[in-house]
Structures are given as structure tokens and as C-alpha cells.
Amino acid sequence: MLHRLATSLRRPAVPLFAAAVRCLSSGSVDIKVPLNFWAGKRRTSQEKCNKENVYEPATGRVLCPLEPCGAAEVNQAVEAAKSAFGHWSKMSGMERAKIMIEAAHIIERRREEIAEIEVVNNGKSITEARLDVDSARLCIEYYAALATTLAGQHVQLPGGSFAYTRREPLGVCVGIGAWNYPFQIAAWKSAPALACGNSMVFKPSPVTPVTAVLLAEIYAMAGAPEGLYNVVQGGQETGSLLCHHPDVAKVSFTGSVPTGKKIMEMASKGVKHVTLELGGKSPLLIFQDSDVENAVKGALMANFLSQGQVCSNGTRVFVHKDILPEFVEEVVKRTRAIEIGDPLLESTRMGALVSRSHLERVLSFVDQAKKEGATVLCGGEPFVPSDPKLRGGYYMTPCVLGNCTDEMTCVKEEIFGPVMSVLSFESEEEVLLRANDTDLGLAAGVFTSDVKRAHRVVEHLKAGSCFINNYNITPVEVPFGGFKMSGIGRENGQVTIEHYSQLKSVYVEMGDVDSLF
Numbered sequence: 008m009l010h011r012l013a014t015s016l017r018r019p020a021v022p023l024f025a026a027a028v029r030c031l032s033s034g035s036v037d038i039k040v041p042l043n044f045w046a047g048k049r050r051t052s053q054e055k056c057n058k059e060n061v062y063e064p065a066t067g068r069v070l071c072p073l074e075p076c077g078a079a080e081v082n083q084a085v086e087a088a089k090s091a092f093g094h095w096s097k098m099s100g101m102e103r104a105k106i107m108i109e110a111a112h113i114i115e116r117r118r119e120e121i122a123e124i125e126v127v128n129n130g131k132s133i134t135e136a137r138l139d140v141d142s143a144r145l146c147i148e149y150y151a152a153l154a155t156t157l158a159g160q161h162v163q164l165p166g167g168s169f170a171y172t173r174r175e176p177l178g179v180c181v182g183i184g185a186w187n188y189p190f191q192i193a194a195w196k197s198a199p200a201l202a203c204g205n206s207m208v209f210k211p212s213p214v215t216p217v218t219a220v221l222l223a224e225i226y227a228m229a230g231a232p233e234g235l236y237n238v239v240q241g242g243q244e245t246g247s248l249l250c251h252h253p254d255v256a257k258v259s260f261t262g263s264v265p266t267g268k269k270i271m272e273m274a275s276k277g278v279k280h281v282t283l284e285l286g287g288k289s290p291l292l293i294f295q296d297s298d299v300e301n302a303v304k305g306a307l308m309a310n311f312l313s314q315g316q317v318c319s320n321g322t323r324v325f326v327h328k329d330i331l332p333e334f335v336e337e338v339v340k341r342t343r344a345i346e347i348g349d350p351l352l353e354s355t356r357m358g359a360l361v362s363r364s365h366l367e368r369v370l371s372f373v374d375q376a377k378k379e380g381a382t383v384l385c386g387g388e389p390f391v392p393s394d395p396k397l398r399g400g401y402y403m404t405p406c407v408l409g410n411c412t413d414e415m416t417c418v419k420e421e422i423f424g425p426v427m428s429v430l431s432f433e434s435e436e437e438v439l440l441r442a443n444d445t446d447l448g449l450a451a452g453v454f455t456s457d458v459k460r461a462h463r464v465v466e467h468l469k470a471g472s473c474f475i476n477n478y479n480i481t482p483v484e485v486p487f488g489g490f491k492m493s494g495i496g497r498e499n500g501q502v503t504i505e506h507y508s509q510l511k512s513v514y515v516e517m518g519d520v521d522s523l524f
């Protein structure tokens with residue numbers, strides 16, 4: 008039975024999964040239910056350390072306290088996952104798929120409610136949050152379908168002997184998420200893990216702890232065994248307990264490069280499998296033969312989704328010098344027109360950044376850019392909406408920086424906010440060298456109407472996800488992940504099955520043992 012999230016409010020209390028109608032408004036939600044979940048139930052943590060508040064970015068109000076899990080709770084969650092693994096891993100792919108498809112149906116029916124809660128906790132616009140929920144659902148549907156196809160190989164050997172391979176699950180997998188796509192990340196990790204027969208303990212970012220628990224309730228409602236997908240809340244201490252836990256077989260992490268390195272180090276102690284989805288500073292190359300209207304739209308998609316807090320963002324926008332004035336005029340015009348404000352309103356296109364400290368960090372990058380000689384072509388200022396209830400929210404105007412050079416901090420470092428740096432280039436050879444001059448390699452894009460140039464350029468770009476004449480589209484059928492320091496492993500697509508399973512080879516002798524001894 009679903010818990011009632013929310014909401015002793017200034018308005019009537021609303022059960023989370025009450026009805027598929029719009030029910031929340033910014034500034035009206037208090038979360039009163041526990042956010043940890045294991046062995047089929049929401050749980051309160053007994054841990055006394057590291058308590059912190061969870062905020063609503065749109066208003067700056069406290070939503071709830073975060074109750075982090077300590078060693079005792081982490082052990083209970085892992086124990087629950089171990090127990091579920093025993094049962095789940097023995098089910099057929101068809102049986103697992105049935106439950107996952109049911110979970111996807113629940114998500115489809117509850118789309119609006121899940122999206123609203125995501126907005127309240129994350130600050131992104133409701134329009135984007137709905138698309139994130141759709142991506143989560145599609146991912147679960149996709150891996151449910153793949154679960155039914157998991158199979159091994161038969162290999163004929165001399166004398167009638169043979170071998171076969173079995174694709175087996177890893178065991179208890181840990182997922183650790185970032186705050187920019189809380190529900191989507193939880194689904195992108197759990198769907199392939201569960202499809203392969205694993206169980207999962209997921210730790211969301213302490214900044215956005217709310218919607219991963221909804222996913223736990225959804226899997227439970229769909230008929231998953233108790234303990235199949237569990238949620239423990241907390242920050243680095245809880246994450247570290249999970250990474251070191253001897254009963255954990257794999258850690259799948261989404262977050263920053265520095266934390267990713269620590270995760271890999273911790274996992275290496277137990278020789279655990281890792282997937283690392285890390286940061287980026289991706290280039291977008293716009294050639295003189297581009298359709299400029301589409302290139303401008305692509306640059307906006309590459310920079311301003313989720314208030315610019317997207318790992319794959321193409322924040323280094325290289326524009327051929329012949330079309331630079333035309334491009335800049337149009338991109339600035341459209342950036343100025345982006346409607347900022349209450350993320351729960353349909354008309355809003357940019358909501359609030361995730362936290363006060365993150366907003367200040369992003370604004371400090373704009374100040375630094377000015378000091379280093381970049382020109383602010385628009386935005387880059389704190390924004391205070393006229394609605395009094397939003398005055399404490401974490402808003403800024405989306406920013407386009409001109410006159411940028413490769414050495415500037417804004418061009419070198421991941422800002423993770425709505426700040427686009429525009430650079431000029433003259434030749435394909437030159438721009439490729441500059442585009443690849445980074446330790447990161449998550450994504451890259453190219454706009455051109457020359458099909459040969461498009462493929463030639465993509466071949467030379469050192470990035471895991473490349474876009475031709477579009478940007479930041481991530482269909483769940485297509486693998487997603489980074490080159491270089493942007494990560495290890497992939498999410499989505501068929502290949503991810505290999506990252507959540509292991510092969511067993513079985514040799515079968517049909518004759519006598521031919522012993523050398």
C-alpha cells in the first residue's frame with residue numbers, strides 16, 4: 008500500500024498517488040513521511056549524525072529533514088536486497104518482465120504526480136520533469152523487453168563435446184545518484200540491473216531524496232519481491248558504507264569526476280564492478296553551412312535544459328567566424344526570451360537551480376569570466392520572480408558569454424549551470440584540436456549540412472555520445488556514457504546488459520578424459 012507523501016499543508020493534505028490531477032503548488036508542500044525504504048516499507052533511520060534539511064529550490068523553503076542511514080540501516084537494506092536476489096535471480100526473464108512492465112504502467116498512470124514532486128524537490132520546469140518521467144518509464148519498458156531475450160551461446164567442440172554460456176546476474180548492485188535527474192537516474196540504473204536478475208540498493212543525492220522512494224513504492228506495487236529495490240538516504244558517509252560493503256557486487260555511480268575517482272578506489276578494495284557516469288565539458292561545433300535556425304535551437308538545447316545542470320551539455324559552442332554575428336544575434340534573442348519562474352507553471356521554461364550554494368557557485372563563474380575578458384551578451388544575474396512566495400528561490404537569468412578563448416575558466420571547467428560560452432573558429436582541423444583539448448569526453452555535437460563533413464568530424468571527436476544536427480537527445484535504446492575522465496561503462500542500450508551481468512562458461516565432456524598424467 009502506498010504511503011501518503013506530503014503534505015500537512017496550508018491546503019488540504021493530498022496523498023501523493025491520489026489521482027492523476029495537478030495537485031501541488033510551489034510553497035505548499037511539507038514532506039512528512041520517511042524517505043528510506045527497504046524490505047518493502049518506508050523506514051525511519053535511527054542514525055543521529057549528518058542530519059540536514061532538504062529544500063524546495065523554487066521557494067527556498069525547507070521541505071523536510073533528511074534522515075541519513077548509518078551502518079546499521081545500510082546493513083539492513085543490503086540484507087533485504089540479498090534476500091530478494093535469491094528469489095528474483097531464479098525467475099525467468101518473462102516473469103521479471105511482467106513485473107517491470109506493470110511498474111512502467113504505474114509510472115504512466117502517475118506521470119503527473121511524480122513529475123510534480125520532482126519539480127518541488129529539484130526546481131526544474133514541469134514540462135521537463137514530465138519528459139524525465141517518460142524517459143524513466145521507457146527505460147523500464149525497454150529493459151523489461153530485453154529481460155525476455157537474455158540467453159547464452161552454444162559452442163560445438165571436438166568429439167561431440169560442447170560448451171555453453173550462461174548470462175548470470177552479479178548480485179546486490181548499488182546505485183548512487185546525482186541531483187539533476189533524480190527519478191530518471193534511479194530508473195536508468197535499476198531497470199537494467201533488475202532485468203538481469205540483480206537486486207539494488209539506491210542512494211539518491213541528499214539534495215534530492217524524494218522521488219527515488221516513489222520508484223521503490225512503484226516496484227513494490229507492481230509485484231516485485233520485498234527488498235528488490237531499496238533506498239537509503241545520506242551523503243558521502245552512507246555512500247562510502249555502500250561502496251565498502253562486502254555483500255555488494257557492483258556500484259553504478261552518477262556524479263562528479265572527483266567523487267567518481269573515490270568510488271572507483273573504494274570499489275577496487277573488493278574488486279567490485281563499477282559504472283561511472285561523470286561530468287563533461289562538451290563541445291558543440293557549428294559550421295558555416297549549418298541551418299542556423301536549427302543550430303541556434305540545438306545550442307539552446309545543449310545549454311539550458313534543467314537550468315544548465317546537465318552532464319552532457321555542450322557548453323563550449325564553437326561557431327564558424329562567417330556565421331558568428333548571425334548566430335550570436337539569434338541565440339541571444341532566444342535566450343532573453345526564456346521564461347524564468349515558478350517551475351510548476353506550464354508557461355515556465357526555466358525553473359530554479361538546485362540550491363543556494365550551487366547558484367552562488369554558478370554566478371561566481373560568470374564573474375570570473377568577466378574578469379578574464381569574456382563579454383556577457385545576456386543574463387548571468389540573480390533573478391527574483393515577482394511572485395512573493397518565490398522570492399527565496401534560487402533563480403538566475405540564462406547567460407551567453409561572447410569573446411571567449413580556450414584558456415578561460417568558463418571554457419575549461421564544468422559550470423553545471425545556464426552559462427553558454429561562444430568561441431569562434433576558422434577551420435575544421437583547428438576546431439577539432441580545440442574541441443578535443445580536454446580530459447573529459449562525455450558528449451559532442453556538430454551542425455553542418457555536409458554529410459561527409461558530419462561523419463568525418465564525429466569520427467575525430469573524442470566523446471562517448473555524439474550528436475549530428477541535434478543535441479541532448481537520449482533515447483533509451485542508445486548507449487550513453489563517456490570517454491576519458493567522463494566515465495566507464497554505459498547506461499541504456501543493449502550493451503548495458505553486459506555491465507549488469509556476468510558470463511559463465513560451462514564445458515561438457517562427452518568422451519573420456521584425455522589426461523596428460
Ligand SMILES: NC(=O)c1ccc[n+]([C@@H]2O[C@H](COP(=O)([O-])OP(=O)(O)OC[C@H]3O[C@@H](n4cnc5c(N)ncnc54)[C@H](O)[C@@H]3O)[C@@H](O)[C@H]2O)c1
Nearest residue numbers: 184185186211212242243246247262263266284285286318
Ligand atoms: N554522466 C552522467 O550521466 C551524469 C549525469 C548527471 C550528473 N552527472 C555529473 O554529476 C555532477 C553533479 O552531481 P552531484 O553534485 O550530485 O555530484 P557528486 O559527485 O557531488 O555526488 C553524486 C553522489 O555521490 C554521493 N557521494 C559523494 N561523495 C561520496 C563518497 N565519498 N562516497 C560515496 N558517495 C558519495 C553524493 O551523496 C551523491 O549521491 C556533475 O559533475 C555532473 O556532470 C553526470
Ligand SMILES: C[N+](C)(C)CCCC=O
Nearest residue numbers: 312317318319479480481
Ligand atoms: C536527458 N538528458 C537531458 C540528455 C540528460 C541525460 C543525463 C545527464 O545529466
